[in-house]
Amino acid sequence: MSTFQIDFGETKRIIGIDLGTTNSLGAFMDLTGPKIIPTANGGAIVPSVVSNLGAEVVAGENARALLVSHPERTVYSVKRLMGRSADDIQEELRLFPFRVVPSEGVIRLQLGEKTFTPPEISAFILREIKKNAEAYFNGEEITQAVITVPAYFNDAQRQATKDAGRIAGLEVLRLVNEPTAAALAYGLDKRQNGIVAVYDFGGGTFDISILKLHDGIFEVLATNGDTHLGGDDIDNILLAIALDDMANEWGDAKVADNHQIVQTVRRAVIAAKEKLSFVPETSIELDYKGKKYQRALTRELFEKLIAPIVDRTLGPCRAALKDAGLTPEQVDEVVLVGGSTRIPLVRQAVEALFKAKPHTELNPDEVVALGAAVQAGILSGDVTDKLLLDVTPLSLGIETMGGVVSKLIHRNSTIPASASETFTTAVDGQSNVLIHVLQGEREMVRDCRSLARFDLKGIDPLPAGLAKIEVRFLIDANGILNVTARDGRTGKEQSVEVKPSYGLTDDQVEAMIQESFEKAEDDFRERQVREARVEADRLIAAVAKSKQSDAFAQLPEAERNEIDRVYNELQVVYHSDDYAFIRSKMTELDEVTHHLAEIMVNTAVSGALKGTKI
Amino acid sequence: MTYFEAFGLEPKLVVDVDDLQQRFYRLSRELHPDRFTRRPVEEQQQALEKTSVLNDGLRTLKDPIRRAEYVLKQHGFDIGEQRTKDVPPELLEEVFELNMALEESDREQLDGFRTKFAAMLGEIDGGLQGLFAAYDASQSRDDLQKIRGVLNRRRYIENLVQKIDSSI
Incomplete structure (x- = not known):
């Protein structure tokens, strides 16, 4: 994208984006600090919902409105599907109304007549934020962004997020871990030095990060989490109870199969959940086409129901502390991030563990986006006193004999991090070597996450064991793996073909970018047509009116016929999709009515001079 | 470049870890890829390489055992062999x-x-x-x-x- 602008000093605006499970937000850095980019209706939040209406795909607020009416065409919580395979998500798919099309590797969702991969869906959300930003900055084109990801996202999930950015027409300059972004937003470096724990419990993911602050350097010591633990899980508990009740009360065992009902109930349980953060008792209430359901819910019962979920966040907290070599007492400050941290039980659990009153001054929904904007400021060079040193959340290894994983880069290593390994051939004349790279903490290949297979090709045919291929594994500052290989004897760069286990190949992403450009052209054309029609409306109305005037009647018949002809033609052309054609007809009508307009103006002027009305 | 060179240190086995950490912070501020976003691609690549050496180096030199193993390896000693086999x-x-x-x-x-x-x-x-x-x-x-x-x-x-x- 920026091939022609090797810009030294030219400053393009970089925005920060929190691409959340439930909601997404954009933010930017101005002279006074990070600010949220307002949406078209002046709000802050873009719901992470996308709906395919056939003629067009809508995202954000407009799509959320369709969750209940068009459940089969509308996706939410797509973040939970990023970088995953169909096998990974069987369990939660049962709760989603949309259908997953069986396909190799990457998941495809069926929405109406089209299928979409999770990165494409996320790209619609990103495009919505890009659009909001461009409107806010008076049409300035936004092409660069920092996007946040859960700290515990693996390589495939990060890659999928980066792909989503590219598809949306955004160069993703950095993926930042959400808890780290939150720490940046809090500006906790003002205390100069100390240990901070960031507890980030969002809609679909949970992260804990332990940071050490040192004169503006935010050094992550350890991170842990669960990319499948969030407010959604709490909703699902309540949802199951309500649906069960309704099946009994309504005498309809199939109530849970009706996607519209399920989405209506989902909305009702979320409302009840949110209320219980402020009042001790509320009720789940809904009305579906005249059928009513109501159930009282106390905070006490709610807390009992969700206690196992809250407990599941504590294990990762302890593990992170252990990896950081710290005890809970050594943590100076705790920061709460994510909508689920509004729940009183969650706050109590965090306070009890860290024995510290957590920070909640910033809106937990906005703090990650604000932090992304600060990181954007660091990258643009506007912020020079801060620096983020993050870690890789999972160990990286390669498959060795007997299905055992040999670890090359350990979890919680500061990134960028690298490791080198020399490979050789096993058979005489062997010309390629396949390296299977995995992520995870377990010993065996089957218990770790397959990342990709790297095919070292074009090895000079030699007797077995003589070839020496030096492979360098580098995890970059985004937490994404890069692999390069070199022939150890000749020093020649060795070609490496990457076969991602779950993600999109580069070619697939390119094809999607291409398609989105075409889409953008379609959008452009559509807007042009709409605008042309609005102006044509005005012209047609004006000419219709002047045809009633005395001036028109005074024109020679040939001229009147000519005006009538073009006038009628414009009304036909009006319905065409060719804006240039509409415009040319408008110009023609303008021209043939030129004389008429002159007469009318003159009549008006002379009428005004006489003090009479026409 | 050896890890010692990356930190501007003599290749010695006794290391002042606090000093090492301070050098790490100072060098990170200068070399981190975040500081090179607006620079040409080659410079970005260099920043990535240098920072990874710095990070790998800190991990290795901070820990006395890893540090010693690193120096042994540099001098051609085989390490990591005979892990559990021969009982002393x-x-x-x-x-x-x-x-x-x-x-x-x-x-x-x-x-x-x-x-x-x-x-x-x-x-x-x-x-x-x-x-x-x-x-x-x-x-x-x-x-x-x-x-x-x-x-x-x-x-x-x-x-x-x-x-x-x-x-x-």
């Missing part, structure tokens, strides 16, 4: 008794072994400091050879501790 002769008896205790999962005995081995490790680490200083002064291969022997023994005991920990 002076430990033969203990290993035999330990295996019995493991088999019977005798908690009391196992705890006793754990304490004993932990003390041995402490002793070894104390001794290493002297060996490190000796090598720094002599720069002789013989001293490295000695360190290598101690590290192998150390790793062997560490594995025993792990074995105990995973059984209790």
Whole structure:
């Protein structure tokens, strides 16, 4: 994208984006600090919902409105599907109304007549934020962004997020871990030095990060989490109870199969959940086409129901502390991030563990986006006193004999991090070597996450064991793996073909970018047509009116016929999709009515001079 | 570039870890890829390379054992071999008794072994400091050879501790 602008000093605006499970937000850095980019209706939040209406795909607020009416065409919580395979998500798919099309590797969702991969869906959300930003900055084109990801996202999930950015027409300059972004937003470096724990419990993911602050350097010591633990899980508990009740009360065992009902109930349980953060008792209430359901819910019962979920966040907290070599007492400050941290039980659990009153001054929904904007400021060079040193959340290894994983880069290593390994051939004349790279903490290949297979090709045919291929594994500052290989004897760069286990190949992403450009052209054309029609409306109305005037009647018949002809033609052309054609007809009508307009103006002027009305 | 060179240090086994950490922060501020977003691609690539060396280097040099292994490797010593195979002769008896205790999962005995081995490790680490200083002064291969022997023994005991920990 920026091939022609090797810009030294030219400053393009970089925005920060929190691409959340439930909601997404954009933010930017101005002279006074990070600010949220307002949406078209002046709000802050873009719901992470996308709906395919056939003629067009809508995202954000407009799509959320369709969750209940068009459940089969509308996706939410797509973040939970990023970088995953169909096998990974069987369990939660049962709760989603949309259908997953069986396909190799990457998941495809069926929405109406089209299928979409999770990165494409996320790209619609990103495009919505890009659009909001461009409107806010008076049409300035936004092409660069920092996007946040859960700290515990693996390589495939990060890659999928980066792909989503590219598809949306955004160069993703950095993926930042959400808890780290939150720490940046809090500006906790003002205390100069100390240990901070960031507890980030969002809609679909949970992260804990332990940071050490040192004169503006935010050094992550350890991170842990669960990319499948969030407010959604709490909703699902309540949802199951309500649906069960309704099946009994309504005498309809199939109530849970009706996607519209399920989405209506989902909305009702979320409302009840949110209320219980402020009042001790509320009720789940809904009305579906005249059928009513109501159930009282106390905070006490709610807390009992969700206690196992809250407990599941504590294990990762302890593990992170252990990896950081710290005890809970050594943590100076705790920061709460994510909508689920509004729940009183969650706050109590965090306070009890860290024995510290957590920070909640910033809106937990906005703090990650604000932090992304600060990181954007660091990258643009506007912020020079801060620096983020993050870690890789999972160990990286390669498959060795007997299905055992040999670890090359350990979890919680500061990134960028690298490791080198020399490979050789096993058979005489062997010309390629396949390296299977995995992520995870377990010993065996089957218990770790397959990342990709790297095919070292074009090895000079030699007797077995003589070839020496030096492979360098580098995890970059985004937490994404890069692999390069070199022939150890000749020093020649060795070609490496990457076969991602779950993600999109580069070619697939390119094809999607291409398609989105075409889409953008379609959008452009559509807007042009709409605008042309609005102006044509005005012209047609004006000419219709002047045809009633005395001036028109005074024109020679040939001229009147000519005006009538073009006038009628414009009304036909009006319905065409060719804006240039509409415009040319408008110009023609303008021209043939030129004389008429002159007469009318003159009549008006002379009428005004006489003090009479026409 | 060696890790020592990356930090502007002499290749010595005794390292002031606080000083190392300060050097790390100072160099990170200068070299981190975040500082090169607006620079040409080659400079970005260099920043990525240099920072990864810095990060890998800090991890290696901060820890005395990894640091010693790194120096041994640099001098052509094979490390990482003979992990659990050959029992150091002076430990033969203990290993035999330990295996019995493991088999019977005798908690009391196992705890006793754990304490004993932990003390041995402490002793070894104390001794290493002297060996490190000796090598720094002599720069002789013989001293490295000695360190290598101690590290192998150390790793062997560490594995025993792990074995105990995973059984209790």
